[in-house]
Amino acid sequence: MVDFKTTQHRHIAGVVAVLERLYAGKPVGSAAIGEVYGMRHRHVLKYLHAAKDANLVTPILSSPNGAIRGWMPAAAAPSPTLAEQKAVQAATAVTALCVAGGLVSTSAVARHLKVPEGTVARWLAFAQRMGLVRAKPRRGW
Numbered sequence: 001m002v003d004f005k006t007t008q009h010r011h012i013a014g015v016v017a018v019l020e021r022l023y024a025g026k027p028v029g030s031a032a033i034g035e036v037y038g039m040r041h042r043h044v045l046k047y048l049h050a051a052k053d054a055n056l057v058t059p060i061l062s063s064p065n066g067a068i069r070g071w072m073p074a075a076a077a078p079s080p081t082l083a084e085q086k087a088v089q090a091a092t093a094v095t096a097l098c099v100a101g102g103l104v105s106t107s108a109v110a111r112h113l114k115v116p117e118g119t120v121a122r123w124l125a126f127a128q129r130m131g132l133v134r135a136k137p138r139r140g141w
Contacts, residue, residue, distance in 0.1 A: 005123045008050065011039075016048045016056050026062040027070020061090030082134055089113070090123035091132035094141045 005013075016122050018037045021027045034044040048071055050056045058076075059068045087128055097104045106124060110117040127133045134139050 008047070011043075011047045012051050012054070012056070015039075015044055016051050016073070019048075019057060021069055023072055023076060025076075027072055029070050034073070083123075084130070086123045087127035087130055088133060090120055091127040091130075094124070094127075094133050103136060105140045109141070 014037055015033060022036065028046050030044045030048055031041045033048070035043045037044065039047075047058060048057055048059075049106050054058060056074050057071050058074050060070050061067070071100045073101055076088060090109060090113070093109045094104050097108055097112055108119050109124065110120040113120060124135070125139060130136055135141050
């Protein structure tokens with residue numbers, strides 16, 4: 001069976017090639033890719049999302065559920081930020097301290113991690129935005 005390349009396949013390959021050429025450790029915007037590839041921004045986005053579905057590119061979000069800040073080749077996997085690492089550490093501590101579905105206070109997590117309470121509160125707030133923990137206002141995590 002012969003597999004013919006469609007126009008969509010050629011555009012996806014071209015957009016991914018331009019992204020790989022422009023990528024220098026920072027996310028590349030679709031407008032910059034379109035400028036080099038010679039295509040309008042909205043069309044480039046269509047092909048970038050198709051490439052994302054084919055695991056050829058990775059979108060970089062501005063926050064855990066935020067807008068797309070830029071794109072990077074799938075081969076250059078993004079490393080988690082320090083904030084994400086600390087949020088995961090705090091969420092893991094909440095899980096370790098939680099007994100039979102009870103709530104855990106921020107101060108208990110701070111004592112467990114040997115970190116100031118204000119710092120742990122920021123980490124847990126970020127972990128909540130990431131969907132790792134849930135808070136009950138003024139009661140605990």
